[in-house]
Amino acid sequence: MDTFECLRKRRDIRSYLKKVVPDEVIKKIIEAGRLAPSAMNLQPWHFIVIKNKETLRELGKFCVSGRFIIDASFAVVVITEPSNKWHEIDGTRAVQNMSLAAWNEGVGTCWIGAIDREKVKERLNIPKSLHILTILPFGYPEEFTVKRKKIRKSPDEVFHWEKF
Numbered sequence: 711m712d713t714f715e716c717l718r719k720r721r722d723i724r725s726y727l728k729k730v731v732p733d734e735v736i737k738k739i740i741e742a743g744r745l746a747p748s749a750m751n752l753q754p755w756h757f758i759v760i761k762n763k764e765t766l767r768e769l770g771k772f773c774v775s776g777r778f779i780i781d782a783s784f785a786v787v788v789i790t791e792p793s794n795k796w797h798e799i800d801g802t803r804a805v806q807n808m809s810l811a812a813w814n815e816g817v818g819t820c821w822i823g824a825i826d827r828e829k830v831k832e833r834l835n836i837p838k839s840l841h842i843l844t845i846l847p848f849g850y851p852e853e854f855t856v857k858r859k860k861i862r863k864s865p866d867e868v869f870h871w872e873k874f
């Protein structure tokens with residue numbers, strides 16, 4: 711897919727078809743995360759892939775603003791290293807890479823922000839010293855979620871030329 715077309719059409723997806731995303735596609739998506747640029751190229755991130763349905767269901771209890779994770783084909787827990795000053799910026803670039811690579815494969819995702827992070831750390835053996843940036847559920851989108859109107863501020867509101 712053309713890069714700009716991917717940017718223009720990509721939506722955050724919260725409803726998934728009951729269709730399994732193949733491992734080759736999963737690997738491509740996490741590889742896109744691994745390839746992201748980072749401050750001083752320190753790559754302060756880890757990615758846990760969750761395919762197990764029971765684990766996804768359990769995570770659903772902890773994802774306060776993303777219960778829809780239970781319907782995902784798989785999820786990626788994005789973990790960053792707070793000892794690195796830019797960990798959240800770097801992790802977010804990895805998330806965007808994964809999101810775009812997924813869309814290119816016809817797969818949707820959505821950032822989940824409100825998470826009971828301590829419970830997830832406990833469940834997945836994540837060291838307390840690390841930060842769960844987000845959990846990304848992935849799956850083939852339900853048709854209607856793709857067709858929603860994309861709402862953004864107008865160019866006049868956000869573009870400035872030469873000065874504010």
Ligand SMILES: Cc1cc2nc3c(=O)[nH]c(=O)nc-3n(C[C@H](O)[C@H](O)[C@H](O)COP(=O)(O)O)c2cc1C
Pocket residue numbers: 720721722723724775776820821822823824860861
């Ligand atoms: C930092 C961040 C946190 C978000 N948290 C949530 C969330 O907890 N639950 C949710 O359903 N969507 C969440 N979203 C998704 C946004 O609501 C979504 O990106 C926005 O509505 C634009 O969606 P669109 O690209 O489909 O138009 C989050 C997005 C970002 C970037």
